[in-house]
Amino acid sequence: MPLLTVENLQVSFHTRNGVVRAVSGVSYSVEKGETLGIVGESGSGKSVSCYSLLGLIPMPPGRIEGGRAMFGKVDLLALRKPELRRIRGRRIGMIFQDPMTALNPFMTIGDQLMEPLRVHEGASRTVARGRALEMLDLAGIPDGARRMKAYPHQFSGGMRQRAMIAMALITRPELLIADEPTTALDVTVQAQILDLIKRMQRELGMAVILVTHDLGVVAGTCDRVLVMYAGRICESAAAPALFARPRHPYTEALLRSLPAAHVGGGELYTIPGMPPDLSKAVKGCAFAPRCERAAPVCTSSPIELKPLGDEHASACVRVQAGER
Amino acid sequence: MSEFVLEARDLKVHFPVREGLFIERRVGTVKAVDGVTLRLREGDVLGLVGESGCGKSTLARALLRLIPPTGGTVILDGNDLGELSRGQLRAIRPEAQMIFQDPYASLNPRMTVFDTLAEPMLTHGRVSREGLGRAVAALMEKVGLPAAAVRKYPHEFSGGQRQRIAIARALALKPKLIIADEPVSALDVSVQAQILNLIADLCRHESLTMIFISHDLAVVRHVAKTIAVMYLGRVVEQGPASEVFGNPMHPYTQALLSAAPLPDPALERQRHRIILRGDPPSPMNPPGGCPFHPRCPVAEPRCSAAVPDLRDVRPGRLVACVKA
Numbered sequence: 001m002p003l004l005t006v007e008n009l010q011v012s013f014h015t016r017n018g019v020v021r022a023v024s025g026v027s028y029s030v031e032k033g034e035t036l037g038i039v040g041e042s043g044s045g046k047s048v049s050c051y052s053l054l055g056l057i058p059m060p061p062g063r064i065e066g067g068r069a070m071f072g073k074v075d076l077l078a079l080r081k082p083e084l085r086r087i088r089g090r091r092i093g094m095i096f097q098d099p100m101t102a103l104n105p106f107m108t109i110g111d112q113l114m115e116p117l118r119v120h121e122g123a124s125r126t127v128a129r130g131r132a133l134e135m136l137d138l139a140g141i142p143d144g145a146r147r148m149k150a151y152p153h154q155f156s157g158g159m160r161q162r163a164m165i166a167m168a169l170i171t172r173p174e175l176l177i178a179d180e181p182t183t184a185l186d187v188t189v190q191a192q193i194l195d196l197i198k199r200m201q202r203e204l205g206m207a208v209i210l211v212t213h214d215l216g217v218v219a220g221t222c223d224r225v226l227v228m229y230a231g232r233i234c235e236s237a238a239a240p241a242l243f244a245r246p247r248h249p250y251t252e253a254l255l256r257s258l259p260a261a262h263v264g265g266g267e268l269y270t271i272p273g274m275p276p277d278l279s280k281a282v283k284g285c286a287f288a289p290r291c292e293r294a295a296p297v298c299t300s301s302p303i304e305l306k307p308l309g310d311e312h313a314s315a316c317v318r319v320q321a322g323e324r
Numbered sequence: 325m326s327e328f329v330l331e332a333r334d335l336k337v338h339f340p341v342r343e344g345l346f347i348e349r350r351v352g353t354v355k356a357v358d359g360v361t362l363r364l365r366e367g368d369v370l371g372l373v374g375e376s377g378c379g380k381s382t383l384a385r386a387l388l389r390l391i392p393p394t395g396g397t398v399i400l401d402g403n404d405l406g407e408l409s410r411g412q413l414r415a416i417r418p419e420a421q422m423i424f425q426d427p428y429a430s431l432n433p434r435m436t437v438f439d440t441l442a443e444p445m446l447t448h449g450r451v452s453r454e455g456l457g458r459a460v461a462a463l464m465e466k467v468g469l470p471a472a473a474v475r476k477y478p479h480e481f482s483g484g485q486r487q488r489i490a491i492a493r494a495l496a497l498k499p500k501l502i503i504a505d506e507p508v509s510a511l512d513v514s515v516q517a518q519i520l521n522l523i524a525d526l527c528r529h530e531s532l533t534m535i536f537i538s539h540d541l542a543v544v545r546h547v548a549k550t551i552a553v554m555y556l557g558r559v560v561e562q563g564p565a566s567e568v569f570g571n572p573m574h575p576y577t578q579a580l581l582s583a584a585p586l587p588d589p590a591l592e593r594q595r596h597r598i599i600l601r602g603d604p605p606s607p608m609n610p611p612g613g614c615p616f617h618p619r620c621p622v623a624e625p626r627c628s629a630a631v632p633d634l635r636d637v638r639p640g641r642l643v644a645c646v647k648a
Contacts, residue, residue, distance in 0.1 A: 041512040156603045157376075186375035186539065188600045191583035195599055213513065216585030220592040240589045257517035258587050259542040268521050268546065271514040274482055 002029035003175060003207050004053075009067035009077075011045075011052045014060060018279040022048045024231045026067075027305075030175065035201065035208045037222030037239065039215060039254075043275055045231040046211050050177050054088045055081065071175075090120040093168035093206075097180035099160035103152040109163050110148030116171050131170060138203070139166040140196060158189035165196060172204055179211045194221055215258060219243055224311075227251045230276050230286035233305050237312040247314040250287045285317065293318060328399070329500050329533045330364040330387065330420075335396035337379070337386045341608060354608045356382040358557035359396070361634075364501070367531040371548025371565065373541060373580070375604055379557040380537050384503045387535070388420050389413065401500050418448050421494035425506035427486035431478040437464075437489055438474040444496045463492040468522060484515035491522065495530075503535045508543060520546055541584050545569055553577045556607055556615040559634055563641040573643045576616050614645070622647065 011023040023045040030036050040046040051057045053069045053076050069076040071092070076084065088094070096102040104112055113135065114128035123131070129148075136144035139162045152160055161181065168176060178197065182190040198221060201208055210222055218225055218239065225242045227235045227250065235248035246252040256269035273290040276282055284299035285291070291298065297317055305315045314320065337357040342348040356379045364370055374380045386393045389405050398405045401419055408416065424430040431440060441460045445451045451459045461471050467488040478486055487507060494502050507523065508516040524547050526532055538544045544551065544565075551568040553561045553576065561574040572578045579598045586592055600619045605611055611618050613628035620627065626646060634644040 041514060158603045186604070187541075187583040188375065188579055189603060190585075191597060191599050194585075214585065215513075215587040216592075219587050219589040220585045243587060243589050254513060255587060257514050259517070259520060259540075259546040267524075268517040270518045270521060274484075274515075 003032045003071070004030040005068075005070045006049070006053065007068045007070075009049060009052065009069065010065040011048050011057065011062060012065055013062050015279075020279045022062075022231055022278060023052065026228075026231075026233055028226055028233065028236065030207045030209060032174070033201070033205050033207055034223045035210060035221055037218040037225040038209060038211045038228060039213065039218055039225060040228035041213060041275065043230075043278070044228040046213075046228045047179055049228070050179065050209060050211055053077070054092060054094065054177070055079075055084050056094075086120070089116050089168075090171045091173050092175045092177065093171065093173035094177045095161075095164050095168045095179070095181050097183050099157065099164045099184070100152065102164055103160060105152055107151075108148065109150050109152065109155070113148070113163070113167050113170060116167065120171055132166075135166040135170045136163075138200065139163070139169075140192070141166070157185055158192065161185060161189075161193050162196065165193070165200065169200055169204065169206075173206055175207045175209070176201075177209045177211070180213070181210070182217065183212070183214070190217075197221070215243075215255065227254070230282065231278055232286065232303070232315065233313075234287065234315045235313065236305065238310075241310065241312055247308060247312055247319050248287075248316045249291045249293055253290075253292075285315070297321075327365065328363045329366050329368075329401060330362070330535075331397075331399040332360060332362045332387060333397045333399075335360045335362075335383070335386055335398060336394045337382050337391065338394040352608050355557050355610065356607060357386060357393075360554075360557075360559055362387075362552065362559075364533050364535070366500075366533055367527075368550065369527050369532075369534045369536060369548045371544035371551045372535055372537045372554060373539070373544050373551060374554035375539060375580075377604060377607060378554040379607070380554050381505055383554070384422070384505050384535065384537055388422060388503060418444070418497040419499050420501040420503065421497065421499040423487075423490050423494050423502065423504040423507045426510050427483055427490050428478075428510075430490055431486060431493075433478050436475050436477055437469075440478075440489060441474075441492055441496055444493065448497060450497060459496075463496055466495065466526070467492040482515070483511050484518055487511065487519050488522065491519075491526070495526070501533050501535070503537070505537045506539070507536075509538065509540065516543070523547055541569070541581060553580065556604065556610055558615065558631075558644065559642070560616065560644045561642065562634070567641060573637065573641065573648045574616075574645045575620050575622050575647075579619075579621070 007027050009023055009026045013020045013022055026049050038046045048057060052064055064077055110132060113132040117123040117128040117131060133144045136147060141147055141162050182193050212218060222239045225237060225239050226233050229250050235251045246255060253271045257271060259268060271290050276286050285303045288294040288298040301317050303315050305313050306320050307313045335357055336359055339354045339356060340350050341352040341354060343351045360383055372380050385391045387398055403416055438460055441463050442456055445459060460474060464471050469488050508519050511519060527534055536547050548565050551565050552559045555576050561577045572581055579600050582598045598621060602619050613630055614632050617623040617627040632644045632646045634642045637643045637648050
């Protein structure tokens with residue numbers, strides 16, 4: 001049984017300029033111990049599809065319109081706030097893009113590290129302190145006893161991200177949701193942090209959902225990948241299969257437009273146009289207006305993510321029909 | 325007339341660090357740029373690479389005299405900028421233009437595209453009132469914006485289109501030199517490719533001389549012909565792009581290249597990655613000797629003795645490492 005099963009998740013934001021359908025019908029599952037990558041450009045709904053599970057989107061204007069998210073035997077979307085609070089930060093940990101805004105500037109690193117243990121497990125200060133020191137060491141922060149007394153502003157960006165990882169993992173969660181954990185970091189520090197997440201995952205046996213826009217990061221860390229576009233999953237596959245043979249024109253275009261794929265310095269492939277405005281109803285495939293291979297059928301038939309065998313699924317009607 | 329469009333000799337920018345509210349004491353110096361020498365011929369595109377805090381943006385600002393350098397000289401098109409009066413400096417400013425990272429912050433929200441592009445040309449008397457419409461239309465076409473959009477305001481455009489406006493503004497005065505500071509870092513992958521193609525095209529067809537600053541190696545590789553890698557205020561390696569990427573000689577460049585994730589799972593999983601220890605040191609308190617030696621995987625005792633000079637190791641290749 002998968003650790004987390006999300007079925008037909010629909011999230012919209014009711015703004016003054018109309019209803020923005022940020023996530024419209026997303027289903028996926030995460031197995032124990034695996035790393036799932038969710039890739040997409042800004043506005044594709046990749047973050048909202050995770051945040052909404054933990055009750056972390058502002059409501060209003062956000063509204064969960066439907067769907068289920070089974071975590072073990074409980075539906076996260078049906079839980080009331082106090083029940084969700086017992087799971088969030090304990091069985092599901094979360095790390096964010098910008099550690100400076102995610103950490104409390106008025107609390108020492110030590111107090112913030114111990115807080116989840118004191119809140120969720122009712123641990124004493126001494127016990128919590130011991131575990132916090134252990135965790136700092138695991139996260140690669142030397143001189144833990146002194147660092148516990150420091151405030152976030154005294155840490156560098158990489159150190160803050162380490163502290164946040166230590167904090168998220170101190171309760172030994174079964175699932176870690178990492179939202180762009182290395183986007184704000186330099187490449188050499190990014191390599192350290194990704195390495196740390198992988199090592200912690202092995203040691204604690206947890207599952208990881210890695211939300212990112214960086215296909216390079218996905219290639220190096222994820223077992224399985226979901227590609228999102230305009231609030232829907234357009235392709236899902238094992239990482240090697242996705243990169244070797246993308247089965248959705250959007251994934252293909254995205255891979256072709258990466259400068260790293262063009263070592264010769266030739267003209268980069270570009271995707272014409274812009275992502276659709278999600279406050280307007282999209283008819284058929286949302287990518288069709290920008291797709292090189294769009295046919296009339298793309299805007300006339302309903303779009304669904306369908307399996308193509310070997311755990312590869314695509315939402316492209318022409319791929320499903322075997323036309324490519 | 326000098327053969328170089330831009331020449332910087334031993335350029336230094338040091339910032340004093342002061343402490344105390346009423347009686348300020350000088351407690352240290354941040355050597356943001358510490359002895360950089362660069363030469364650009366007409367048509368050269370130099371990629372300046374480095375992690376945050378290495379001084380690349382400060383260097384750009386000092387080259388344009390947006391901040392006064394502490395030492396060294398900058399010669400733009402045969403004029404020593406340090407010896408010019410304010411009036412003369414003003415007269416030469418049109419020759420060097422800048423493109424900034426964030427197109428949301430760098431355009432005046434209250435000016436239409438037409439006004440944004442017309443202002444520099446009118447201020448510097450480059451066109452008559454009658455020819456203005458045509459000059460603006462020509463710029464719009466050059467950067468791939470629809471001519472009909474000239475009466476719109478920045479908020480009506482997407483990020484990529486705004487960056488096109490910023491590029492058009494930089495081109496308006498036909499400058500001798502353009503400095504682009506992270507021009508695609510704020511953009512999504514598919515849009516990033518469009519802007520990179522535009523910049524590469526302009527460099528080729530307009531024979532622009534450009535300094536292209538980025539932390540993303542793949543992006544720099546795509547645009548630049550020569551590369552300078554900065555670490556802690558100094559250039560540590562410089563040479564033709566193909567050689568620096570193909571055969572990096574400074575250990576820092578090697579680590580930087582190996583840390584950049586590649587969008588290919590097979591390659592990602594088998595390649596050997598150099599993971600650096602620690603964070604980049606504080607430029608306020610740099611380590612003695614080679615600034616990279618505390619993190620360097622191949623450091624020797626002699627590395628902490630003296631700062632290695634940037635020297636020619638073979639024609640066109642400059643490396644600041646005693647072991648190169």
